Amino acid sequence: MSDETVNTRMNMIQAINSAMDVMMERDPDVIVMGEDVGFFGGVFRATAGLQKKYGKTRVFDTPITECGIIGVAVGMGAYGLRPVPEIQFADYIYPALDQLVSEAARLRYRSGGEFTAPLTVRSPFGGGIFGGQTHSQSPEGIFTHVSGVKTVIPSTPYDAKGLLIAAIEDNDPVIFFEPKRIYNGPFDGRYDKPARNWSAHPAGEVPEGYYRIPLGKANIVREGEALTVLCYGTMVHVVEATIEGLGIDAEIVDLRTLVPLDIETIEASVKKTGRCLIVHEATRTSGFGAELSALVQERCFYHLEAPIERVTGFDTPYPHSLEWAYFPGPVRITEALKKILKD
Amino acid sequence: MSDETVNTRMNMIQAINSAMDVMMERDPDVIVMGEDVGFFGGVFRATAGLQKKYGKTRVFDTPITECGIIGVAVGMGAYGLRPVPEIQFADYIYPALDQLVSEAARLRYRSGGEFTAPLTVRSPFGGGIFGGQTHSQSPEGIFTHVSGVKTVIPSTPYDAKGLLIAAIEDNDPVIFFEPKRIYNGPFDGRYDKPARNWSAHPAGEVPEGYYRIPLGKANIVREGEALTVLCYGTMVHVVEATIEGLGIDAEIVDLRTLVPLDIETIEASVKKTGRCLIVHEATRTSGFGAELSALVQERCFYHLEAPIERVTGFDTPYPHSLEWAYFPGPVRITEALKKILKD
Amino acid sequence: MAQNEGRRNLRSLELHVPEPKFRPGDSVDYSDLVIPPAGSAPRPDIDARPDSFHELAYSLVRVLDEKGNAVGPWAPRLAPDLLREMLRNMALTRAFDERMFRAQRQGKTSFYMKCTGEEAVAVAAAYALDRDDMCFPAYRQQGLLISRGWSLVDMMNQIYSNKGDRLKGKQLPIMYSVKDAGFFSISGNLTTQYPQAVGWAMASAAKGDTRIAATWCGEGSTAEGDFHSACTFASVYRAPVILNVVNNQWAISSFSGFAGAESTTFAARAVGYGIAGLRVDGNDILAVYAATEWAAERARTNQGPTLIEHFTYRAEGHSTSDDPSQYRSADESSEWPLGDPIARLKQHLVALGEWDEERHAAMDLELAETVKAAAKESEKNGILGHGLNNHPFESMFEDVFEEMPWHLREQCAQMLEEQKAAGL
């Protein structure tokens, strides 16, 4: 779907930056706003250079009120703009929840389609950077419970750019969670090993221009027969590395979009393998893994040869110093794999 | 556990009122606050008479800011009070979400136990009263995903009082959702039939004094062998009536507390019956039903004779005029029962 | 702290909990309400700095005096035809409210909310704003739609959730959405429209458009965090927006003291943000018109936002679910010292020799007929009480997203099966 074939090496930040750049270039109604996103270019530098290029009325810093950022963006959307607000950390999205749930998500419905809120809310999420309780959360599950918003989570620079462009073009509100642990490189879950960067990864090669990855389509990262692993974001890489290490013939499905979900791909895969592991970093109870488990069970019951297992973060806040004991890493995944494959 | 044996007929509002009354009498640190709860006694009259009895410093109206109500209650809790804030409708709890999720739920953890937030947040929830999108929601699923809060939902006057007393005495924050459709009487889901009131229902007989129903204990409303139905709130009655109508030997488990869940009762029941239906009014995707389904599947996989089914509200806002097409009533439950029992 | 180690001998603290002046059974005495004479408030230049007229946040812009004369610098000098049109629209709004309230009582719909006594606030704004300026109303500004000439039948269709309802029965009655009349979808969640209006206004400014935005909330609703976000954004970006606070003294059963009225005015919030603030006699349609026009002109010339407190009184219950006799004195409404907005404009027109009792009575009759006819017309499309099927069941799944994803298609199919099973 690319209309521009020059590829460059990008890390995920650069890919996200490039997606906004491309869309701002193409569509004068796209605007970028958020805390520190203007002159400074964002605390993770995802918006670096955009204000300089597109001016202060299209890329600007905001007051520190997430409720205001989203509320104002909804109004801008109703006017006809296509705002791309940033919430500095996903942990700070809660003050905006009413504007997201009761307003952005419901506006089309309650106005019979007269008004829409075509926002793309970008927000870094997830742990693994010693950010403690309030810089590590994965609240995606909450949004999947809200009818009227889409939830998208990329796992590579290539996907990040293609999905973000699709999200910005989408006429419904999209929550776009960026797994900050892999901004700079894929992460195999072994925190004590040197960090890698994206330059060696095939998905670190990203077209410079416009292309889109449709929302609602999963990506089979690895085909296999032994079991199906459903995952997204950072966990895709942890799962991949773990499976590789164990030499298991797993099929790894990177969901990319949680709502709407690519149920066809999931169903086909589980029906083929008969076994299913779900992996996410968010707390376990009522996390999105629960929905995945329920769906798979409902649709593939007679194909299942073992219980569906969930590997998740624990039902506690993200603890600062015990971060790696909390993180659903290779050991936790290995244990679950053993269990699923045992008979 | 009752220390007072005089029983009276109460509807659920009266039972809830009585719970607060009993607790305010026993504990001078219990205070009640919220929009219109003071002089007027609440838009559903749940706090009627309390201000007169306990004075304005213990029962008072608040400004219309849910964020403020919960934030102030957290501070009062830290001081040593035991606040019982009301959120007028569960649909209006979102502005308070940050104070609930990031503050009330996390305070004990982040302070190493130094500070606690022993709030009981009461809020009417659920549909069936033609309240439209913003007076009908069932957001309990969101809270079950948040570590550090308990979520309680009663289904009868007797339970409401006993559980509310236990919630107020609990030293952790409790979200106490009151199924407003059954404030005045049990509801069998047949909206076109005359409404019943609590006077004929055994659980409409409520002790006048203190008693508690422990949090985390489910109630087997009906024993049976054919399948297990997991439900709570209004849906307990809809399920009961539907099952009775069909003459199915179902075991109906009223969860009462969603977190912490009475997993033992659930597991024992499903292992006995081999089949499981989950019923809630909330939207389907990532609702608490998903968690229940995942848990049952994980723990009872080898006992299951049919897929676990979920009967839920649809993944749309609660539509005003099509309320009864949305509501998971007897027909939807019947269809699911047929499916589960078919082989 | 060495110096503080021993507890000092301190007096006990006390918690102040506000209490309204009058409760059921009390007789009403408004004599301590300060009401500046009509015409006494100065009218600053359009480009005056907000901090040069702080006093306007504490006084009351009034045009109509006790005799019905329009006096002082704010008097807008409108043509009698226009005044009659405004009078008519206030009366039409009231007639509409009466009829729809009754319709709810008759079981034709689930819910209704009147704006009785506050008609001037919305009607004046409709005249002072341009037709394509965007309104972000709360639920008591039906006067905007009526004054912009929107179809009564269309409004009633929404109230009845009937076949003609463009919102397909999805919204609670009175939660209109009329894009063609510059009337934003009303939310059931208080004050969420405030930052949205600011965002719309910012977008208009960013695009070099000429249209401005206006928004309304009740005095009780000013306590929500959204109010603060909105005022902060409006002040930071000098958004071309008019922020209206309709202070009708009550928020359901809570008097304005629970929103802070014991400490200062609501217009004073503007002072806190360094934006222009006005306090206006909300029952004086000429004052509301003049203030709104002034604020609109400021916005249109890049002078930024204005917050206007409309001092008025909620003459009826909060909604059809409310019974105000439970918590306030029955006399409050009739004794309200700023009178009734319709009666006051009528008095003015009569004083001008442009109106009389007969014409007024005739107008009232005609409006009652107009509303009745509209209701009949609308009821042909059905009423809520007549059952579920004013709208196709499938419509429930539409408009959640632009395109219906698989899970909604599946649920829709399931629902249709169900309805078949139920014999519907």
Next chain:
Amino acid sequence: MAQNEGRRNLRSLELHVPEPKFRPGDSVDYSDLVIPPAGSAPRPDIDARPDSFHELAYSLVRVLDEKGNAVGPWAPRLAPDLLREMLRNMALTRAFDERMFRAQRQGKTSFYMKCTGEEAVAVAAAYALDRDDMCFPAYRQQGLLISRGWSLVDMMNQIYSNKGDRLKGKQLPIMYSVKDAGFFSISGNLTTQYPQAVGWAMASAAKGDTRIAATWCGEGSTAEGDFHSACTFASVYRAPVILNVVNNQWAISSFSGFAGAESTTFAARAVGYGIAGLRVDGNDILAVYAATEWAAERARTNQGPTLIEHFTYRAEGHSTSDDPSQYRSADESSEWPLGDPIARLKQHLVALGEWDEERHAAMDLELAETVKAAAKESEKNGILGHGLNNHPFESMFEDVFEEMPWHLREQCAQMLEEQKAAGL
């Protein structure tokens, strides 16, 4: 609207986006900053009505003049011993910051935040409040703990998430919680502590207690909805609370204009709520002391809340993750016209003949040693970099609830299995 039907010939709107005066590379010129002379602000009586001293929200309470003399009605007349103690606590705070910042750079912990240049704000408050008044701080009020004599080793234990950390390694460094020092658990979420402080104060008042509450947030954080909720509650119930806004000009990379500083002061927010408001030279510890003492006295005598804006400057980066040279002029800090709080108190003591350069240098040396010794002591308990097991793995599941429910017990068991499998 008939009269508006045709579009008028209107000028395009423009969006105003604030811009700080100086960016990297710019030379700094503060000449248009209005700084009233020390001693010029009047000091109202404790029981004066808030609306009788609005001007104090727009001026600047200053005690120390350019020569280091304490002048005017706010001069608190503190004993030299006390002044030296305050000086020492500011210097100790700075030394602590230096050391811990370095510890982070050395990889001993993950994160640190300094309060350099703002020490007076917290240290003065610790002296003006009673020891058992409750503080709800943001993350830059470490001076409170230090001045209340709290153990540096204990603070460092928290920063290192080590064995001695009472918070069991669960919180990000500097997010202290010290109940015994009346210091509420710091939240990572901005401004949430504001309504909590008001709630604590209301509880104290409701109970007839004598203790008051105080809270702090940055000027950037005033934009959050919680700020508004807090001010509204404080005003409605006249809560005995001091609401401090530390205006250090920057919120990470955003200058105060993005919180509204172009339109008015932050102290003016108080005027908007009808509560007492003061604007204070935050680098003048005597002014901060006097203002806080006055506000505390008001609170203690049921006069209600006071909002104090502390006008100061964030002399260093936002945190160890920040590099301010990317977004502001390097000279801003050194040129700050209100100087450095430590230097100014030192000058005052020297002027009084109660201090000299030698003693100051000796104090600095001694404090560096004190801090170094504390760090050594604390590091015996481990540092973050030394791995996971400063705290038993099980501790992760404690304090979620008072009692651990089954699902956490199960998860805990699972985690212990895992650790075994991993050979830990």
